[in-house]
């Protein structure tokens with residue numbers, strides 16, 4: 001795990017909802033000192049929860065210390081809140097400060113329009129398993145980001161999971177569809193598997209336990225095994241056995257693949273739309 005205690009300044013979080021909170025929890029669990037974290041969060045109940053973690057919290061930008069010099073500013077409001085929220089943070093735009101955005105769709109160019117042309121912006125797409133150190137983030141740095149800023153951003157993100165850097169920012173819309181939203185599809189799979197179990201006669205609590213433990217166990221096996229997903233699937237599928245009957249349904253021409261392809265195309269399209277419109 002990389003050392004994240006050596007940020008050359010404080011960390012400012014703008015918006016600490018589900019994604020900002022997942023990253024924060026991951027960083028705090030990995031030793032980021034709460035006193036070095038400043039958070040702007042308008043939702044009062046959330047501020048109270050955050051204050052209990054020992055971080056510095058305020059309701060808007062005017063509550064930040066005047067001499068604050070953040071090394072990294074995490075932008076984690078909804079994309080629809082960017083036009084209103086970001087201009088207040090333009091004053092931090094200096095070569096030694098980078099803005100790390102996790103917003104779906106919002107391009108580096110669009111953010112620089114709100115933060116000023118000299119702002120160093122890194123566009124990232126993480127996912128909520130970051131909260132338990134098992135996220136995956138893909139990021140694209142602004143052309144003006146220094147090597148040190150790329151490294152700091154990468155190390156922060158590596159502290160909560162795997163990281164890949166992409167030169168082609170245009171691919172981040174597909175990344176958003178696949179891994180940004182991916183946990184939601186997996187949770188839906190758990191829900192569907194459990195519901196189907198109930199419909200097959202199982203008690204609800206047992207069906208949910210079976211579905212949830214099976215999905216996390218299969219995920220862990222896929223992660224740790226030297227075999228690829230298709231081989232692991234075949235390993236479960238006995239000739240003339242039970243799994244084959246289910247897979248014949250799921251792998252039919254109108255089965256899971258065309259459905260998933262359509263779902264990912266729809267999310268990718270929406271991410272592209274968010275660049276311009278709300």
Ligand SMILES: NC(=O)C1=CN([C@@H]2O[C@H](COP(=O)(O)OP(=O)(O)OC[C@H]3O[C@@H](n4cnc5c(N)ncnc54)[C@H](O)[C@@H]3O)[C@@H](O)[C@H]2O)C=CC1
Pocket residue numbers: 014015016017018019020021040041042043046076077078079081084085102103104125126127128180181
């Ligand atoms: N939820 C997820 O799984 C993922 C979300 N994202 C991105 O993360 C960003 C945040 O999404 P969520 O955490 O899901 O939304 P959220 O609604 O849970 O969090 C947004 C937070 O921003 C706060 N906020 C609103 N206006 C603000 C302002 N002017 N200044 C400071 N804070 C403000 C809200 O009170 C809220 O707590 C979005 O841009 C989304 O695209 C990216 C990857 C995954």
Ligand SMILES: O=C(O)[C@@H]1CCC=N1
Pocket residue numbers: 104176180181
């Ligand atoms: O649904 C969304 O727009 C965000 C981006 C990826 C996951 N949640």
